[in-house]
Each structure stands twice: as structure tokens, then as C-alpha cells.
Amino acid sequence: MIVAEQKPVAEILRMIDGYRRILVVGCGTCVTVCMAGGEKEAGILASLIRMAWAREGRLSPLIDVSEATVERQCEWEFLGDIAEKVAASDAVLSMGCGAGVQAMARMFEGKVVLPALNTKFIGMPERQGLWTELCAGCGDCVLDRTGGICPIARCSKSLLNGPCGGSQNGKCEVSKDIDCAWQLIFDRMKSLGRLEALGTVLPPKDWFKNRDGGPRKVVREDMLL
Amino acid sequence: MPKIVAFACEHSAYEAAAAAAALGQKTGETMPMEATVPGENPGFQVGRVGGVEIVKVPCTGRVEVIDILKALEGGADGVIVLGCFEEACHYLTGNVRAKKRVGYVRRLIRDIGIEEDRIQFFHLAPDMDARFSRIIEEFSRQVENMGPGPATGITVTGIGTGAREQGLATGEQAQAARAR
Ligand code: SF4
Ligand code: SF4
Numbered sequence: 070m071i072v073a074e075q076k077p078v079a080e081i082l083r084m085i086d087g088y089r090r091i092l093v094v095g096c097g098t099c100v101t102v103c104m105a106g107g108e109k110e111a112g113i114l115a116s117l118i119r120m121a122w123a124r125e126g127r128l129s130p131l132i133d134v135s136e137a138t139v140e141r142q143c144e145w146e147f148l149g150d151i152a153e154k155v156a157a158s159d160a161v162l163s164m165g166c167g168a169g170v171q172a173m174a175r176m177f178e179g180k181v182v183l184p185a186l187n188t189k190f191i192g193m194p195e196r197q198g199l200w201t202e203l204c205a206g207c208g209d210c211v212l213d214r215t216g217g218i219c220p221i222a223r224c225s226k227s228l229l230n231g232p233c234g235g236s237q238n239g240k241c242e243v244s245k246d247i248d249c250a251w252q253l254i255f256d257r258m259k260s261l262g263r264l265e266a267l268g269t270v271l272p273p274k275d276w277f278k279n280r281d282g283g284p285r286k287v288v289r290e291d292m293l294l
Numbered sequence: 295m296p297k298i299v300a301f302a303c304e305h306s307a308y309e310a311a312a313a314a315a316a317l318g319q320k321t322g323e324t325m326p327m328e329a330t331v332p333g334e335n336p337g338f339q340v341g342r343v344g345g346v347e348i349v350k351v352p353c354t355g356r357v358e359v360i361d362i363l364k365a366l367e368g369g370a371d372g373v374i375v376l377g378c379f380e381e382a383c384h385y386l387t388g389n390v391r392a393k394k395r396v397g398y399v400r401r402l403i404r405d406i407g408i409e410e411d412r413i414q415f416f417h418l419a420p421d422m423d424a425r426f427s428r429i430i431e432e433f434s435r436q437v438e439n440m441g442p443g444p445a446t447g448i449t450v451t452g453i454g455t456g457a458r459e460q461g462l463a464t465g466e467q468a469q470a471a472r473a474r
Contacts, residue, residue: 113402116363
């Protein structure tokens, strides 16, 4: 899933300075699961904004800070239902990932849509309250050759034929808190009885499938209408 | 007296509060227990000891960040969460979580310029009616010195509070959006 975290409240307050009617929009999918921008968090942020503004003596009948949560911000189908509320606001504060913010900005033409989160990575919860990056969306997956452990996202140098000389006691030289991805790959291949496969040198990666030529697209001809 | 809301665990602090009320250590008022908190948690029962609003919870782990914020927004000058002593939680670690959560809310309100000591956590055992009274007195004094709380008075008008919007947009809206 997409993992995000909320921006500092002070930054958010600066962002919405000058607007009076704010609609905080949560997203019911990834960011609900990573506890950054779901219904609960939208309620909390809206409440904080109201109190911060009250503190600044900004109370007026024109002030309105409310919240709404859609199932998925990154799909048009779910955005229609908040259209009226969006229309009634001066600015929309999105608690979705970057895709959610941009989907709303496109859907609601002429409306200021602001990001309340920093979108971090594709990953998973390690345990309650801790998320780790697992995939960098490189566009050309090599997990078949690395025992299901991603060297692009999890090796600090994104090496394709690791480990580097800095790998020590299973840890990355960048920090003793980071597992060496290549040690993990080695251990996993060993337990799979596939160590000999690591003898094959991986060819340079085709980075044209990554950041080349503007935003990437995925097309499924059979699904196009 | 400042307006104080206390979330009290029914296995400890609530008992202590009831005992304090019965003993008249605070004001001697008995606690009516019929009322419920409207809104977020219709299940919570509310009573009063002296001027303090006591919200009975099955475990302090049940108290959410938003419950504390709503209490402040709704007019409380201070909010305390009263749970069992560590190791004594009926649900093992609810009190530990609640304490951490209180720490989190304290940081949140500090970030928006509100005194973090308006929100505090205390441990209590069911027989500690005297400690309950002392905590209330001390906390009330602290909160009083801080002046009025951050109640907003902002009416959250029409555009909806927290309701999850689901379902499909009208076909027209979706199409218009796609066309853009
Ligand atoms: S906007 Fe889409 S991708 Fe982003 S968090 Fe929500 S569901 Fe996930
Ligand atoms: S190799 Fe690329 S696609 Fe596969 S997990 Fe790593 S970053 Fe993601």
C-alpha cells in the first residue's frame, strides 16, 4: 500500500492561511490503513484547525472547518458525492496520497486543493505503528531473481549485484539499523536452495521503464471502453 | 472552577470517583449516571463529581484522540484520563496505550499553541478516593491558572462532520470529470 504521514500542523496552518471555509477530505483506503489520512485523522485535523483558529481569535460566522471522507480519493467515482461540500468551501485540504490530491484537483476545477500529507512510499506495516518501504515502483521488477526481496528499494545503493563491501554482520554500512538487503537476499536464496542462481550476474537495469518520458502509464487495451 | 472532563476507567478511577463522591470528599454530590455523551461515543456514560464531568469508559484504552479533542473543543478547559496502575489493567495494556495516546494529543495541541498540561493522565486504584480528590484539586488549580480553554464556538455547519461518503457519483459527474 501507499504509506504517508501527516505534515506538521504548523505547515498545514500556513498553507490554509487566508481561507475561511476549509473542507478536510480523508481517504478510506491506503492512508486509512497507515493511520495518516483516514476518517479518524480527518476528524482530528479538522478539530485542531478549529481550535488553532479559535486561539487566534479568528472566530466568525464565515469560518467553517469540516471534514468528509471518501472511499478512495484517487478515483472519480468516489469524488462526486462530496462535490457539494467542495463547492461550499474555499479550499480543500486533502488527506489522501499525492494521487488523491491530484485527482481532486482535476475533478474540482477552479478549487484550491492542498496536501495535508507527505506521501512516502509503497510498503507495508512491519508491526502496529511501524511501516517500511518495500517497493520503489521501478517499472521492471527483479524480485524473481532476488528471492522476493527488493534490492532497488531496500539496498541503500540499489545494487543489482550486491552486497557491496560495506555489508557487515547483516547490516548496511549506511546505518546499523538498516538490514543489508543483499544479506537478506543471500539468506533467503540459501533457504530456497537457490544460492547458485546468485552466481548469475544481473544485467544493468532498463531504467527507461522508470522515469523516462514523463509520467508513466499502464494501458490494458482489453479494459478500455 | 474550570470545566474539567475526566475519562475514568470503570475498573479503577470510576470507582474511586464514586467513592469520593459518596464520602463527600469533594462536594458530596452523588453521581447521576443516566446521561450519555452525544456524538462520537454514544456508549459513554457521564456523571459528575463536584464540577467535574466524569465519563465512564470500559478501559482507558478505549479513549480515542478525537474524544479528547472533542472534549476540549466542546468547552472543557482541561481533560484528564484516569486509568489503572500499570500491570493492573483489566485488558492488560489498555492503560499503557492510553497514556501514550495522551502524550500524542499533548504534542498535537502544543503544536497549535495550546498548553499541553491541559491534558494529563493519572493512575488510580478503585479504593483511592482521596487520591482522586487530590488529583482533581491540583489539576483544577493548574488549569485555572492557564485561563479559559480552547473551545471554538465554531459551529460546524452543513458541510458535514465525519460521515463517510461512499457510493458512486452520478454518471454525469464522473463522465464530465473524465472528459477534463
Ligand atoms: S488516494 Fe488512492 S492511492 Fe492514495 S491513499 Fe487513497 S486509495 Fe491509496
Ligand atoms: S524491483 Fe522494482 S518493481 Fe520490483 S519490488 Fe523492487 S522497486 Fe518494486
